[in-house]
Amino acid sequence: MTPVIDFHLHAGLYHELHPWVMDWISETIEDPVAYVSNILTPEGIVRFLRENGVDYAVALAELSPITTGMLSNEGVAELCRGIDCLIPFCSVNPFLVADLAGELEHYVTQMGFRGLKLYPTYHHFYANSNRIYPLYAKAQELGIPVMVHTGSSIFRGARLKYGDPLTMDDVAVDFPDLTLLLVHSGRGFWYDRAYFLAKLHANVYMEISGLPPQKLLDYFPELERVADKVIFGSDWPGMPHVGRNIEIIRGLPLSDETKDKILGGNAARILGL
Numbered sequence: 001m002t003p004v005i006d007f008h009l010h011a012g013l014y015h016e017l018h019p020w021v022m023d024w025i026s027e028t029i030e031d032p033v034a035y036v037s038n039i040l041t042p043e044g045i046v047r048f049l050r051e052n053g054v055d056y057a058v059a060l061a062e063l064s065p066i067t068t069g070m071l072s073n074e075g076v077a078e079l080c081r082g083i084d085c086l087i088p089f090c091s092v093n094p095f096l097v098a099d100l101a102g103e104l105e106h107y108v109t110q111m112g113f114r115g116l117k118l119y120p121t122y123h124h125f126y127a128n129s130n131r132i133y134p135l136y137a138k139a140q141e142l143g144i145p146v147m148v149h150t151g152s153s154i155f156r157g158a159r160l161k162y163g164d165p166l167t168m169d170d171v172a173v174d175f176p177d178l179t180l181l182l183v184h185s186g187r188g189f190w191y192d193r194a195y196f197l198a199k200l201h202a203n204v205y206m207e208i209s210g211l212p213p214q215k216l217l218d219y220f221p222e223l224e225r226v227a228d229k230v231i232f233g234s235d236w237p238g239m240p241h242v243g244r245n246i247e248i249i250r251g252l253p254l255s256d257e258t259k260d261k262i263l264g265g266n267a268a269r270i271l272g273l
């Protein structure tokens with residue numbers, strides 16, 4: 001059986017986030033702090049994933065002080081310790097530390113992180129800028145995947161120009177052995193670019209978190225052609241209905257093989273599960 005993997009779970013205490021993020025989450029969840037803290041315990045998260053039909057989930061840290069808030073690497077490492085179904089991904093903010101590569105190496109070799117997520121629209125950098133290149137070089141050397149937010153962000157202070165997936169063309173060419181995930185697949189403006197890059201580059205994947213799953217084939221009419229390159233993620237807790245989204249994908253007019261790959265097969269390969 002192919003495992004079901006949610007590649008995009010924000011794992012932290014949301015009272016650390018800015019009020020406008022809390023307001024947004026409150027639109028779908030009545031009492032977000034209680035909701036999130038109930039689930040983000042060792043027993044709570046295991047139960048939540050099981051109830052939603054998820055075998056593994058990637059737990060994301062986020063150091064975005066000017067836009068969303070801080071979900072510390074230490075907190076995510078702590079949450080994931082001893083929980084086999086959680087896979088921790090660290091956050092490195094290029095404006096908060098000097099030695100980006102050293103920081104990443106520390107998180108991976110000393111703290112057990114198994115991937116990196118970058119937030120260009122929240123931190124205000126182009127993903128193909130020189131400043132970020134040492135991070136890619138280190139990630140390639142360590143053999144870990146890198147997720148990069150592409151497409152729209154609704155939070156105050158985000159700058160959408162940094163979300164153009166085309167910036168990742170340089171990175172894909174310069175780091176051919178580095179696995180790159182285009183998070184949100186260029187949401188809003190650039191679905192065509194994300195799709196084309198995933199089709200063109202062996203090391204580029206489309207991650208579909210935060211997209212309404214029933215619209216997937218409207219956004220990507222030829223999704224089946226990149227069946228090996230599409231990765232499911234929920235964007236929990238902002239998108240709380242993980243199990244329902246999985247069911248919607250299961251109901252799309254795609255082959256069962258493609259659905260299995262999207263819902264976990266491709267991710268299992270990337271994560272070495």
Ligand SMILES: [Zn+2]
Pocket residue numbers: 008010235
């Ligand atoms: Zn997210």
